[in-house]
Every structure is written in C-alpha cells, then in structure tokens.
Amino acid sequence: LIVIRNNEPIEYIKGRDYVYNELVKNESYKCEPEIMDSEDLLFLLYTSGSTGKPKGVMHASAGYILWAQMTMEWVFDIKDYDNYWCSADVGWITGHTYVVYGPLA
Known part of the structure; x- marks a missing residue:
C-alpha cells in the first residue's frame, strides 16, 4: 500500500501495489x-x-480497552486538550496500549 505524500514519481507493480490516495x-x-x-x-x-x-x-x-482507558486516566491524568507523546513501539504491548488504544478510548 503506497501513500503519496509529495509529487515524487513512484514505481509500483500493478496488481500487487495499491495507491492509498486512489483507493480512498x-x-x-x-x-x-x-x-x-x-x-x-x-x-x-x-x-x-x-x-x-x-x-x-x-x-x-x-x-x-477498559484497562487502557483507565490507565490513561489514572496514570497519565490525560485531559481533553493535553498534548500526549509516547515513544513506545506499536509492535510491543506498551505501544498498542499507550500509542493506539489508550488515547482512542
């Protein structure tokens, strides 16, 4: 899946590669x-x-999801307009919890 972010020419293989911008x-x-x-x-x-x-x-x-939400509230004390940064890799459980699911919960 290719996401075009600038005007640079790209090479892709038809039938294997898809351009996100075209799909959506x-x-x-x-x-x-x-x-x-x-x-x-x-x-x-x-x-x-x-x-x-x-x-x-x-x-x-x-x-x-419940645990991710509760720890975001109890541990990080996140408020609606806070800026939040977590450097954890999403390939690890900490990344899943505090980069993806916790902030979305």
Whole structure:
C-alpha cells in the first residue's frame, strides 16, 4: 500500500501495489461504528520469545480497552486538550496500549 505524500514519481507493480490516495478518493470520511461483543478479538500480538518460542496472545475487546482507558486516566491524568507523546513501539504491548488504544478510548 503506497501513500503519496509529495509529487515524487513512484514505481509500483500493478496488481500487487495499491495507491492509498486512489483507493480512498471516492470514500466517505464518515464511518459508522461496528457493534462488537465484549469478548471479540481486538488484536493478536506475539510475545518476544524470551522464555521460549514466541506465542500468540489474544486480547479481547472490552477488558483491554477498559484497562487502557483507565490507565490513561489514572496514570497519565490525560485531559481533553493535553498534548500526549509516547515513544513506545506499536509492535510491543506498551505501544498498542499507550500509542493506539489508550488515547482512542
């Protein structure tokens, strides 16, 4: 998936590569929320394998999102107009929690 950010020429392979800008140009910016069950899978993240082979860990929607929201409030004391920065990599659970899901919750 290619995102065009400037006017530089790009080379891509038709049928394999897609230009994001072309895919979304006729789409609405509105997106209705999807109703989810509290136990629906939110994401699957593999462990680092520090104690053996990496294992896939499944996180369900409700409990994970609730904890991310609560720790954003209790630990970081985030307010509506705060600027927030987290340098964690989204490939790690801290990044998932405090770069993506916590701020969105």
